Amino acid sequence: MRETSDQACQLRLRDGVIKVQDLRIKKSSSLKDLPFFDPKAELGFGTHFTDHMFFCRYSESKGWHDAEIGPYGSLQLDPAASVLHYGQSLFEGMKAFRRGDGSIWLFRPQFNWERMCKGAQRLTLPEPSQEVYIEGLKKLLEIDQRWVPPLLGTSLYIRPTLIGSEAFLGLRPAKEAFFFIILSPVGFYYAEGNKLVKIWVEAKDVRASEGGLGSVKAGANYAASLRASMIAKKRGYSQVLWLDSKHEGIEEVGTMNVFFVFDDEIVTPNLNGSILPGGVRDSVLQLLRNSGLAQGRMVSERRITIQELTERQAKGELREAFGTGTAAVISPIGEICGEHQSFVISHESGPVSTSLLETLQGIQWGSLKDDFGWMCPLEEL
Ligand SMILES: Cc1ncc(COP(=O)(O)O)c(C=O)c1O
Known part of the structure; x- marks a missing residue:
C-alpha cells in the first residue's frame, strides 16, 4: 500500500515524561469500502478494521518515540520478542458513538487510560503517557471518523494494546515495547443480539486467582479462559460464569462483570x-446508587458464592x-447452568437491567443528561 501524505504534528511535553516528538501521519492511498452498518447482520463484533492504526515505540533510552498513524497493517516483531514468549501483553476496550447530529463522543476515555497504566505496572511494561494514548487516539479517530457507525446498537470499538517487544530470551521485563490502537466498527457482541444470554458455571478451569492478573486486562487472562468458553459454547451457552480458585465465590462472566438483583438487594x-x-x-x-434505578434495594459490592445464588434462586428471591x-453494554442473563445447578432466571429482560440499559444508552447517545461527566466529545479529547 502506498502512502500519499506525510504530515507532522507536535505532541505536548508533559512533566518531562516524554520529549517533544513528531506524530507522523501517513495516510492510506486505498481506502476500504465501509461495511453495511447494521448492528446484527454484517457488522457483528470485531471483524472489520478501519483504514489506519496508531503505533508508538518505547525504549528505556528514548522513552516513547516514533509515534505514527499509518495504514492498518501487520506489525514487524522480532521472533524473540518478550510478548511471544512470556506474554507481556495488555489491552483496553473502549467505544466511540456517533450521535444524531453527526458528532462523535467517547465513553470515559480517561478511565481506560488509567486502567491500562495500572495494568502496565502489574505486567512491568512502560505506561503509555497520556499524550501517547489520548492524543494518538484523538488523531486516529479524526482520520478514520467515517467508520463511526450511526445506528443505535452500533459503535466504533477501540482497542489500545501494549506489548513487550524487546528481542531477549532471558526472563525479565522487556526494555522495549509497542503501543498501538486499532479501531473496529461493531454491532451486537452476542450472536443472540439484544436477547437474554445463557451462562455456564465453570467448575474446573479457573480464569484468575488472587495475586494473579485478574484485576488487569492482560491477554493471559483471556488465554486461560478460552478452553472453558469453547466447551460452554458447544453446550449452547454464550459465556462462562467464572468462580474463584476454590470454585465457591462468583467472580465475573466472560467479558463482563456480573450483577444479581434479589428482592431486597442488588x-x-x-x-x-x-x-x-x-x-x-x-x-x-453510580447509576444504581444515585438515580433511583435500584428501586429501593440495597446495592452491595460483596462476596457472593454460587451456593448462595443457587439457594436464593430456589427460594424465589432472584429477580x-x-x-x-x-x-x-448491559446484557440480561436468562439462564444459569452448571454441573451442580440449572435454573432459568427469566425469559425477558427485567425492569432493572432494562432501565439501566436505557439510561446508559441515553447518556451515551445524548438523549439523557450526562450528570456524571462520562461522555467526551472527540474535539475535547
Ligand atoms: C474479564 C472482563 N471483565 C469485565 C469486563 C467489563 O469491563 P468494562 O466495563 O471496562 O468493559 C471486561 C471487558 O472489558 C472483561 O474482559
Whole structure:
C-alpha cells in the first residue's frame, strides 16, 4: 500500500515524561469500502478494521518515540520478542458513538487510560503517557471518523494494546515495547443480539486467582479462559460464569462483570484482586446508587458464592441477573447452568437491567443528561 501524505504534528511535553516528538501521519492511498452498518447482520463484533492504526515505540533510552498513524497493517516483531514468549501483553476496550447530529463522543476515555497504566505496572511494561494514548487516539479517530457507525446498537470499538517487544530470551521485563490502537466498527457482541444470554458455571478451569492478573486486562487472562468458553459454547451457552480458585465465590462472566438483583438487594462481586474493575460496572454502581434505578434495594459490592445464588434462586428471591461491559453494554442473563445447578432466571429482560440499559444508552447517545461527566466529545479529547 502506498502512502500519499506525510504530515507532522507536535505532541505536548508533559512533566518531562516524554520529549517533544513528531506524530507522523501517513495516510492510506486505498481506502476500504465501509461495511453495511447494521448492528446484527454484517457488522457483528470485531471483524472489520478501519483504514489506519496508531503505533508508538518505547525504549528505556528514548522513552516513547516514533509515534505514527499509518495504514492498518501487520506489525514487524522480532521472533524473540518478550510478548511471544512470556506474554507481556495488555489491552483496553473502549467505544466511540456517533450521535444524531453527526458528532462523535467517547465513553470515559480517561478511565481506560488509567486502567491500562495500572495494568502496565502489574505486567512491568512502560505506561503509555497520556499524550501517547489520548492524543494518538484523538488523531486516529479524526482520520478514520467515517467508520463511526450511526445506528443505535452500533459503535466504533477501540482497542489500545501494549506489548513487550524487546528481542531477549532471558526472563525479565522487556526494555522495549509497542503501543498501538486499532479501531473496529461493531454491532451486537452476542450472536443472540439484544436477547437474554445463557451462562455456564465453570467448575474446573479457573480464569484468575488472587495475586494473579485478574484485576488487569492482560491477554493471559483471556488465554486461560478460552478452553472453558469453547466447551460452554458447544453446550449452547454464550459465556462462562467464572468462580474463584476454590470454585465457591462468583467472580465475573466472560467479558463482563456480573450483577444479581434479589428482592431486597442488588449484588455484584467485590473487587477482590482477581476481578476486572469494569468501567461499565463502576457506571452501573453510580447509576444504581444515585438515580433511583435500584428501586429501593440495597446495592452491595460483596462476596457472593454460587451456593448462595443457587439457594436464593430456589427460594424465589432472584429477580434478575445481568452482565456489564463495554462490548456487551448491559446484557440480561436468562439462564444459569452448571454441573451442580440449572435454573432459568427469566425469559425477558427485567425492569432493572432494562432501565439501566436505557439510561446508559441515553447518556451515551445524548438523549439523557450526562450528570456524571462520562461522555467526551472527540474535539475535547
Ligand atoms: C474479564 C472482563 N471483565 C469485565 C469486563 C467489563 O469491563 P468494562 O466495563 O471496562 O468493559 C471486561 C471487558 O472489558 C472483561 O474482559
